[in-house]
Amino acid sequence: MTTVEQLQLDKIAKNDYQIYPLLKQRYSPRIFSDQKLTEKDVNRLFESVRWSASSYNRQPWRFIFAHKGSEGYDRIMDCLSDFNQKWAGNAPFLMLAGFKKHTDEGKENFHALHDLGLSLGNMTLQAEYMGIGVHHMAGVDWKKAHEVFNVPEGFHIATAIAVGFYGGDLNNLPEDLREQESAERTRIAQNEFAFEGGWKS
Template sequence: MLNELEQIRLSKIADTDHEIFALLKQRYSPRIFGDQKIEENQLRQLFEAARWAASSNNLQPWRFIYAERESEAFDKIVDCLSDFNKKWASKAPILVLAIYKKETDDGKENFHAPHDLGLSLGNMTVQAQYLDIALHHMAGVDWKKAQKRFNVPEGYHVSSAIAIGYYGGELDDLSKDLQESERADRQRMPQEDFAFKNEWES
């Protein structure tokens, strides 16, 4: 007999219009995590996946600061999150700040740096799913505060935060509204709204 969280996880498997890689269908962004510790070797696997992402001119502009729960650095990351994200992300086993280098080594703007950071996080997300680890990416982070608290050098930009942990946990650990969010069906816009052949369609 599946418990409610296991049922929710099954219900989150994407109902795709076209067949895609199973790990992509299974991935979703929970706000609760199991108690199992993320081992250092598994973290290394996640960052290794990010390391091998495609990047413009092979500049690899991504940088990461990560911390384990119950550490001073973890609490500093929590302090930089939006109030909404603090409510649940403070219980994640690992928190990460995702950062990109804004310029090339010769001082020119690297227009593609945010794109490349996104590619690295995509790699990390799929690798995590392969390990049965969940990632929840968060835009709700005070990047100016994070840059100051973590002494991020000039020329780098804190872009987002990520909560990492194994799928699992206790639904009752979330507030009622977040419990409903966990139960909600996944929604995506249809391809016709974003993939246009030959010319832009309004």
């Protein structure tokens, strides 16, 4: 069985070009250490969100968070897809991330989801600096989350996030997920998404 320490080394991205080391180390774990996030840890993560870029400085991001063992944590878990519920309980900290859909003037904020993504990029890099793994999840029932957490009209829950210090025991995962956890990371080549001078298919 691959140890967690070896897994972290194996997950370091095999880059074609040199990039910032924390970006190379980042991956989305499904296992975590039992170490709890302190209030200071949480504040540092959200401070990185606070200073992320946003269109017209509107800062449309919103978060609901909870520590393992709390009612809020169980309610977030209950909003996750069946697949994500198979492993997300390993995380000591869960979040729902959403955004404000309109500007204060009542116009659609086309860039709100983009800004939420930027804020989560900041958080993910800050977390990596702190030895914390972040796993973003598309598998969340946002309609249920809106109902369970009384999300006001005009806001939209977009994603769920599992957070915890790197570590833990691979045996806490079902066998199929153990294989996924230790699988080699792959990415498409730059020339498949970055086009100089015009779009290329």
